Amino acid sequence: ACYHIGDITGGANSESAGIVGGYAGGIMKNCYSIGNINGKANASGMSGYYSRVDYFNCYSVGEIIGTKNRGAVTAICYGGHILHCFARRGDLGELPELELSHIKKYMASTISPWQNGDKGAKAQIGTDCNILTDEEMKTQSFVDELNILKTADAEGVITESAQSVWKMDTEGINGGYPIFTWQTKGKTKY
Numbered sequence: 001a002c003y004h005i006g007d008i009t010g011g012a013n014s015e016s017a018g019i020v021g022g023y024a025g026g027i028m029k030n031c032y033s034i035g036n037i038n039g040k041a042n043a044s045g046m047s048g049y050y051s052r053v054d055y056f057n058c059y060s061v062g063e064i065i066g067t068k069n070r071g072a073v074t075a076i077c078y079g080g081h082i083l084h085c086f087a088r089r090g091d092l093g094e095l096p097e098l099e100l101s102h103i104k105k106y107m108a109s110t111i112s113p114w115q116n117g118d119k120g121a122k123a124q125i126g127t128d129c130n131i132l133t134d135e136e137m138k139t140q141s142f143v144d145e146l147n148i149l150k151t152a153d154a155e156g157v158i159t160e161s162a163q164s165v166w167k168m169d170t171e172g173i174n175g176g177y178p179i180f181t182w183q184t185k186g187k188t189k190y
Helices: 097-108 139-146
Strands: 002-006 006-018 025-029 031-034 038-044 053-055 070-071 077-079 086-088 110-113 129-132 146-154 156-161
Touching: 053 146, 086 139, 139 146
Parallel strands: 002 031, 006 038, 025 053, 038 070, 077 110, 086 129
Antiparallel strands: 146 156
């Protein structure tokens, strides 16, 4: 679990993101990003372009600006999973649900199979990025949803388990958005 708070502005042709800029691999589980990301090229809340990351149980609430690719979770993900992630509806306004579901894939990522000689292709779970309003993201029901950990293995088999990682932000640490159970005002646990 990790988090990013603050605004990031990258230079020309930059890979900018809240946690990892680009060319990342691995797993991001139970992470959040609060802040605006301006990548000039590719921008995202979690990790940027050419990532080979599995994203599970993450949320992003900042404005994401990228002139090439942008996403609440990742700009472009090659071969990874995006499962049970959430983005703030924000500047999408009052779009009808049909139009909103059509653009979810762009808010989540552009997801592509393994490329450039990588061995094999993973069964992908992609673009499972739920778009919520500010009000929805500041509720106990959203905290409860985050405390259901959903993951997928290399074959795309999804598993669910209960966890106690998230809690309501009753101290104003994240402006009302969920925080980790160990976070308290004025104290940081390492």
